[in-house]
Amino acid sequence: MNDPIPLDLVRLRRSCAECSLQQLCLPAGIEGDDLRRLEDVVQRRRPLEAGDRLFRVGDALQSVFVASEGTIKTVGISEAGEEHVLGFHLPGELFGLDAIGTGYHRCEAIALGKARVCELPFNELAVVAAQLPSLQRQLLRVMGQSSDRDQDHLDVLTRRQASERIALFLQGLSQRYRRIGQPGDEFQLPMSREEIARHLGLAVETVSRSFSRLHEEGVIAVRGRWVHIIDVAGLNAAASGCEVEAKRVEVVRAEKARSPR
């Protein structure tokens, strides 16, 4: 609605050197002059509001992005017009690489809530990377990490049990939150059930039911978008498909004890 308040402007100008994500992001391991040259490439952006788009399908590659606050989702659109969520990008995570192969974006990037990103014009980045071996190495590494997240997603999607997918999804989020210094056992989901469903290839109802079941089993506590991971071992078990059965039997038994008949 109104212009960014002064504080925002200050943060907007904040350099990579001062950024709390520095060690997780592209600048990791880059120092001195090299870091300053990288900073010249990085454009900091005005805050994004929920639903704001950074790029759309078919847009020519201009920049790649790093989330710096909030969460961005990337969404692919099938010919039938169905959307599926390719990834959720937390602070420090690079995205927008999908355009590198063809030169055009294959998906679109949308802010899930108030968010902020750093934009890196790709051509400039490539030029500077060619000049700075440390940056080239780091760029490749960060690109690789981005592929690793895609791989993890793939891993999740090959699981047949909905409960496994949900458990793995939560585990993954948990780890990623810890990585950025936030509690991994208690957090607010930045995305809706619908978005989780379209990320995991499930129906919304199935997502909801899986959450409920994990809750009943005492593995997690959920209330709306608030999640608390109570039993890490239990979540691991659920993620690998085994022992969940035993757990459930236990719960059912407890239930029967409470209300015989």
Add this chain to the structure above:
Amino acid sequence: MNDPIPLDLVRLRRSCAECSLQQLCLPAGIEGDDLRRLEDVVQRRRPLEAGDRLFRVGDALQSVFVASEGTIKTVGISEAGEEHVLGFHLPGELFGLDAIGTGYHRCEAIALGKARVCELPFNELAVVAAQLPSLQRQLLRVMGQSSDRDQDHLDVLTRRQASERIALFLQGLSQRYRRIGQPGDEFQLPMSREEIARHLGLAVETVSRSFSRLHEEGVIAVRGRWVHIIDVAGLNAAASGCEVEAKRVEVVRAEKARSPR
């Protein structure tokens, strides 16, 4: 069993400049001296036999690879010990990038039959790429294409209907065969049903049944690993989930007409 015959040795030595895949592979758009410098990095390999492994989970990143003849599969292994097939790599396709993020391979690469690959020691490649902007650009592009294939795979896995997954899988293979100058409408599958199943997140039986159904519908002809795509439009329809219904109804009707009662 016995040593490679002389012909093989000749092919082994063949340079990128003489390679039929040149325009599809890393050297595309690289010429003269630059090409010679790239060739210095590329190591050509002895032929691989079915089941030969190029790297295993946990191996440190040494090289990335390009298939040059035959097909290589990459296989990820879940904690539970289940294998799932991450990708099939046809001639001209780069793989082994999975180690770039962490420095260690997350999957293993196995030849599906007699095959041949070009090996590119990653560090050398990175050094040369830093010196040759054309190679750096091309390397990024080829890496992007590799991600694009992963993305396509992901696309396939989010489809709920088994028939859609199979149809998309066949479409994808068809395109990729055409790309390397082989007929896209008639080919031998280099992989088993089991491997297809583990690639698509389905049971073997489901894969088999889906093939059979597409066959009955007259969309494709299958006999063992031999596949002939008869009705491209039909395959497209099956891939996007719609109209298959109509097709099937038709077939059922025809069936009834043939054997009333």
Add this chain to the structure above:
DNA sequence: CGTCGACTTGACTAAAATCAAACCCGGTGG
């Protein structure tokens, strides 16, 4: 307080997994 959207829950249905049994085909050895 009412309304709207997001989420949950239940009943039913459709689809794929599973279990089990044949089948096909290339290779082996009698």
Add this chain to the structure above:
DNA sequence: CCACCGGGTTTGATTTTAGTCAAGTCGACG
């Protein structure tokens, strides 16, 4: 030459699971 394996593959019957449709419930917000 043919009988007999044994793998990969197909097919059938049954069970399990998630999808679908339809009601609710919850919670934020005007």
